Amino acid sequence: MPVQFTPQFLHAEMxxxxxxxxxxxxxxxxxxxxxxxxxxxxxxxxxxxxxLTCCKxxxxxxxxxxxxxxxxxxxxxxxxxxxxxxxxxxxxxxxICPKHRFALGVGxxxxxxxxxxxKCTNSKSNLKxxxxxxxxxxxxxxxxxxxxxxxxVCSRCRKELVQRMADKENRxxxxxxxxxxxxxxxxxxxSTNAEFIMEExxxxxxxxxxxxxxxQCKQTVQGAKKAAFLQIxxxxxxxxxxxxxxxxxxxxxxxxSQSSQYSEWQDxxxxxxxxxxxxxxxxxxxxxxxPVKKTLTVDFDLASERTKNxxxxxxKRIMHSVLGILVPQQESLFEEVLYESNAxxxxxxxxxxxxxxxMSSWGTQRQILSLLVQDYSYNQLKDYIPDLSRYKFSSARxxxxxxxxxxxVLQKKQFREKATIQQIENFLExxxxxxxMTDSPFGECTYKISSxxxxxxxxxxxxxxxxxxxxxxxxxCEETQNADILSERxxxxxxxxxxxxxxxxxxxxxxxxxxxxxxxDNLKSVVMTLxxxxxxxxxxxxxxxxxxxxx
DNA sequence: TCTGCCTCAACTGAGAGCAC
DNA sequence: GTGCTCTCAGTTGAGGCAGA
Numbered sequence: 001m002p003v004q005f006t007p008q009f010l011h012a013e014m015x016x017x018x019x020x021x022x023x024x025x026x027x028x029x030x031x032x033x034x035x036x037x038x039x040x041x042x043x044x045x046x047x048x049x050x051x052l053t054c055c056k057x058x059x060x061x062x063x064x065x066x067x068x069x070x071x072x073x074x075x076x077x078x079x080x081x082x083x084x085x086x087x088x089x090x091x092x093x094x095x096i097c098p099k100h101r102f103a104l105g106v107g108x109x110x111x112x113x114x115x116x117x118x119k120c121t122n123s124k125s126n127l128k129x130x131x132x133x134x135x136x137x138x139x140x141x142x143x144x145x146x147x148x149x150x151x152x153v154c155s156r157c158r159k160e161l162v163q164r165m166a167d168k169e170n171r172x173x174x175x176x177x178x179x180x181x182x183x184x185x186x187x188x189x190x191s192t193n194a195e196f197i198m199e200e201x202x203x204x205x206x207x208x209x210x211x212x213x214x215x216q217c218k219q220t221v222q223g224a225k226k227a228a229f230l231q232i233x234x235x236x237x238x239x240x241x242x243x244x245x246x247x248x249x250x251x252x253x254x255x256x257s258q259s260s261q262y263s264e265w266q267d268x269x270x271x272x273x274x275x276x277x278x279x280x281x282x283x284x285x286x287x288x289x290x291p292v293k294k295t296l297t298v299d300f301d302l303a304s305e306r307t308k309n310x311x312x313x314x315x316k317r318i319m320h321s322v323l324g325i326l327v328p329q330q331e332s333l334f335e336e337v338l339y340e341s342n343a344x345x346x347x348x349x350x351x352x353x354x355x356x357x358x359m360s361s362w363g364t365q366r367q368i369l370s371l372l373v374q375d376y377s378y379n380q381l382k383d384y385i386p387d388l389s390r391y392k393f394s395s396a397r398x399x400x401x402x403x404x405x406x407x408x409v410l411q412k413k414q415f416r417e418k419a420t421i422q423q424i425e426n427f428l429e430x431x432x433x434x435x436x437m438t439d440s441p442f443g444e445c446t447y448k449i450s451s452x453x454x455x456x457x458x459x460x461x462x463x464x465x466x467x468x469x470x471x472x473x474x475x476x477c478e479e480t481q482n483a484d485i486l487s488e489r490x491x492x493x494x495x496x497x498x499x500x501x502x503x504x505x506x507x508x509x510x511x512x513x514x515x516x517x518x519x520x521d522n523l524k525s526v527v528m529t530l531x532x533x534x535x536x537x538x539x540x541x542x543x544x545x546x547x548x549x550x551x
Numbered sequence: 552t553c554t555g556c557c558t559c560a561a562c563t564g565a566g567a568g569c570a571c
Numbered sequence: 572g573t574g575c576t577c578t579c580a581g582t583t584g585a586g587g588c589a590g591a
Contacts, residue, residue, distance in 0.1 A: 392566085397572095467552055487586050492553080 027052070027093075028084050028100035037099035052077045052094035055101060068150045072133035080104045085146040087137050108148060115151035118160050138165050280318075287321040349376070353384040369396030371406050423486055427494060430473050437462055466495045523547055 026036045026049050036049075055076040063073055073079045077091050083104040086094065115131065116139075131139075131151045138161075139145045153161070281291035296311055323331040349372070356368045369388075372381060373396045381388055431437055462469060470491040477485050524544050531540025 465552065489554095489586060490584090493585090496554090 025049070026095055026097040026100055027086070027089075028080070028096050028104060036097040049095050049097045050101075052080065052091050052096050055080060055096065055105070057106065059106060063150075068130060068132075073149070076105055079149070082133055082136060083108060083148045085136075085140050087140070104148075108150070110148065110151045115147050116153050116157040116161060118157045135161055135165070138168070142168065284318070284321075287324075289317055289321060349381070349384040356385055365392070366396050367406060369393070370400035373397040373400055420484075423484055424494065426477075426482065426484075427473060427486075427491060430476060431462075431469060431495070436464075436469060436472070462495075466492060469495065520547055520550070 029036055057076045059073065059076045059079050063079075073082070080096060080101060081087070081089060081091070081094065084100075110130070131147045131149055131153055133149050136147055136149050139147055142164075277292060277295070284291050292314070320331055352368060352372055356365055369381075369392065373393060381393065464472075467488075470488050473491060474485065474488065477483075524547050527540050527543045527547065531537055
């Protein structure tokens with residue numbers, strides 16, 4: 001039954017020594033949506049609210065996992081503080097419950113989407129790094145957004161963030177006369193100087209528009225919410241958007257008014273595709289072809305026949321005009337060659353493309369690709385195999401050169417060794433000593449090693465249980481000051497691989513071995529007698545040799 | 552005492568981006 | 572087109588722990 005984590009429960013759990021802590025309230029209660037509570041599977045953690053200074057667990061692996069610089073985080077307590085946005089609080093004044101300690105500390109997990117979403121649609125595909133301590137402070141200070149250190153961020157948003165941080169620095173620096181308290185100056189100017197606010201707002205909006213964020217925001221209410229929220233917050237504009245109910249209206253007004261207010265500016269900012277379109281239309285005008293007014297926005301395959309025909313007709317007219325310039329008076333002839341060879345190529349490539357797509361194994365795909373890569377460029381193949389990456393293309397090309405065109409890819413298994421040969425040899429030398437192991441007079445073990453070779457070795461008997469043998473070895477290493485050792489578990493695994501028979505009783509082992517040896521000697525003398533008695537000397541020697549091998 | 556299972560860290564292949 | 576670098580995700584060996 002889950003236990004309610006309440007102050008009463010806390011108090012009941014406490015002893016006299018903890019009396020001092022009973023007055024504590026978790027300082028992180030407003031840092032996450034989670035309520036205070038316990039973490040049952042963290043058995044080593046005290047089940048009570050602790051002073052933050054007591055949080056001293058190692059967070060190295062957590063920092064490593066989420067690419068957080070160890071220079072900015074020197075302890076678990078500082079990690080907790082920064083994640084909670086308590087950048088300037090003193091450790092001594094803070095307390096924390098186990099649940100918030102876990103949620104903000106080693107148990108924290110970032111979203112797989114871009115945490116900022118300024119320049120992307122919270123894309124997962126292009127996460128390029130994580131939020132640093134400085135960036136987290138900046139976002140909290142100027143955007144009133146708390147993003148946990150280590151949160152994923154895409155390359156475009158990171159670039160934008162770095163730019164905004166640089167802009168902020170540049171705005172503060174050029175005024176050395178007021179450098180007594182530059183931060184305060186910025187804060188004051190943002191909140192009190194109306195003219196500055198408007199100028200800065202305009203500049204920020206221009207930046208956003210330039211990247212098409214306003215346009216993007218129009219597309220989704222959520223995007224608009226975020227952009228407007230950030231924008232309004234950033235400049236501390238006092239709007240009437242105080243309730244969530246009025247948020248959508250407010251965003252619409254904000255975004256759309258910004259959009260219209262700077263429409264002139266927006267018009268002057270032409271995207272590369274727009275520029276290309278204008279250049280094309282200019283060209284079309286000179287060759288008496290109507291300009292391109294619309295572009296295909298759906299997949300060509302999914303478009304209606306009429307649409308397809310329109311675009312094909314238009315493309316052919318444009319191509320005809322281009323060829324008129326490239327090969328004057330021979331357009332028709334050239335078109336024939338061009339389209340025919342393309343048709344042939346199309347068919348071949350389509351077939352290969354189908355074969356490629358139907359293969360799930362990258363090895364087979366590489367084999368198929370190697371047939372094409374020497375005759376076609378990456379871009380040509382990309383048209384027929386949309387998911388073809390540059391890496392796959394160049395790998396296939398390398399395969400064609402090194403292994404051969406269309407040759408199968410050889411799969412070779414790779415093994416890793418972390419225990420060194422020396423460490424294993426030392427251990428084997430120790431356990432194969434007569435004090436630890438005894439060769440059995442009878443029987444053989446068969447080992448099949450990874451290369452396929454089968455080895456036959458005499459059966460061995462371990463004189464004590466495996467754990468004791470490992471303990472003995474570790475003690476031996478300690479005495480001989482050999483620090484190059486592995487863990488007990490690894491030595492246990494080595495013994496498992498050797499599969500020795502464990503001797504159940506020490507008593508009578510020598511007699512057992514001696515009896516076995518005597519039996520072989522007796523058999524040998526019988527064989528020699530039979531050899532003299534008629535079986536022949538050759539037969540006797542052969543059997544005798546086999547017996548000795550068996551022994 | 553032994554072993555199955557979990558976690559961590561190192562390693563590796565795949566893929567993208569960039570400069571030349 | 573090529574080569575280099577970097578990041579990400581999956582794999583694998585090793586360590587540790589709990590329970591049979």
